[in-house]
Amino acid sequence: MVFSQPSGRNKQSLFGTTDDRKKPIPTFRLQPKGPPPPPKMPTVDDLLDTAKVVALPMHIRFRGVKVREALVFQGPAGWGEFAPFVEYDDAEAKMWLAAGIEAAYLGAPDPTRDSVRVNATVPAVPADQVAALIGRYPGVDTVKVKVAEPGQSLEDDVERVAAARDLVETVRIDANGAWSVAQAIEAITAIGDVEYVEQPCRTAEELAEVRKAVSVPIAADESIRRSGDPLRVAQLDAADIAVLKVAPLGGMRALLNLAHKLPMDVVVSSALDTAIGIAAGVNAAAALPNLHRACGLGTGELFSRDVAPSFRIEGGVVKPRRVEPGIDLPLASAERTQWWHDRLRRCHAQLVRR
Numbered sequence: 386m387v388f389s390q391p392s393g394r395n396k397q398s399l400f401g402t403t404d405d406r407k408k409p410i411p412t413f414r415l416q417p418k419g420p421p422p423p424p425k426m427p428t429v430d431d432l433l434d435t436a437k438v439v440a441l442p443m444h445i446r447f448r449g450v451k452v453r454e455a456l457v458f459q460g461p462a463g464w465g466e467f468a469p470f471v472e473y474d475d476a477e478a479k480m481w482l483a484a485g486i487e488a489a490y491l492g493a494p495d496p497t498r499d500s501v502r503v504n505a506t507v508p509a510v511p512a513d514q515v516a517a518l519i520g521r522y523p524g525v526d527t528v529k530v531k532v533a534e535p536g537q538s539l540e541d542d543v544e545r546v547a548a549a550r551d552l553v554e555t556v557r558i559d560a561n562g563a564w565s566v567a568q569a570i571e572a573i574t575a576i577g578d579v580e581y582v583e584q585p586c587r588t589a590e591e592l593a594e595v596r597k598a599v600s601v602p603i604a605a606d607e608s609i610r611r612s613g614d615p616l617r618v619a620q621l622d623a624a625d626i627a628v629l630k631v632a633p634l635g636g637m638r639a640l641l642n643l644a645h646k647l648p649m650d651v652v653v654s655s656a657l658d659t660a661i662g663i664a665a666g667v668n669a670a671a672a673l674p675n676l677h678r679a680c681g682l683g684t685g686e687l688f689s690r691d692v693a694p695s696f697r698i699e700g701g702v703v704k705p706r707r708v709e710p711g712i713d714l715p716l717a718s719a720e721r722t723q724w725w726h727d728r729l730r731r732c733h734a735q736l737v738r739r
């Protein structure tokens with residue numbers, strides 16, 4: 386059911402559902418009613434026909450990488466992206482392929498708003514570099530600061546967050562699960578008031594413990610996108626906010642469906658996507674019935690080259706748009722291209738088999 390959404394165009398799926406199979410064969414209507422039938426699942430050859438593997442250079446190291454690789458492809462509805470992080474196994478990576486196929490073959494769900502507020506993303510840089518990074522995000526009033534980077538101290542985090550606080554109204558932090566419960570409580574106390582702390586510890590149980598011990602709101606990211614059971618954080622009362630990403634959840638409609646089920650505020654964030662993946666994130670955020678917080682969709686600013694001009698941030702917002710890659714793309718080596726083609730083949734086989 387992850388590929389469906391309660392109503393209208395947003396309910397379509399490329400993969401079908403048990404419900405669809407139970408429905409009687411529809412009788413012919415003179416005046417067609419409702420959404421068009423979902424297109425057929427593309428074959429591997431369909432995907433590889435238009436596939437390009439890009440290697441995008443970054444201004445700054447993020448998640449340990451300075452070059453972001455992605456495979457992008459074109460379908461009848463536009464472009465899709467397949468860019469699971471290289472260390473992910475096929476079972477996890479196949480969700481990212483489902484998301485890319487949805488974007489290229491089904492297109493965006495119906496929007497409910499025409500712009501989306503974004504946050505600036507500040508990697509674990511020295512405090513004196515924070516102002517220059519935030520300067521790349523015109524009109525943005527919310528900054529997400531990465532903390533708990535391996536090899537750095539709590540003092541580094543306190544200083545980096547303080548530098549961001551001097552410049553904007555709202556600061557949120559992301560520890561990517563690096564702290565123990567005790568370390569999280571110590572760090573959160575030292576850092577002081579923030580909008581929320583994203584994934585302070587690895588497990589949902591630990592998030593629930595930290596949440597009981599501190600007054601700062603807790604957001605869940607990896608506990609949702611990598612847990613196998615995204616609803617568990619809600620069952621455990623482990624988070625105040627859900628950070629949702631299109632690609633790891635298997636698409637825009639999967640994200641909308643999950644947001645519908647979660648009893649908490651949602652933030653849509655990127656997975657360090659190219660402009661094609663960012664477009665899907667913006668389209669998902671623009672289709673949410675409720676959205677109260679800035680989204681992490683400004684990461685195009687971290688690239689020094691992208692597949693298309695990055696989403697222009699103006700007055701702190703981005704607007705949904707169609708993304709068409711340029712002709713002069715920074716292509717990956719032949720060897721890396723083959724690696725991505727092989728990975729796409731394996732993930733496609735897993736998707737059609739299930």
Ligand SMILES: O=C(O)CCC(=O)c1ccccc1C(=O)O
Binds near residue numbers: 559654681
């Ligand atoms: O949310 C943002 O501001 C940017 C996206 C981001 O931080 C991110 C990007 C790639 C992989 C993981 C993460 C993360 O939120 O942990």
Ligand SMILES: [Mg+2]
Binds near residue numbers: 559
């Ligand atoms: Mg995160």
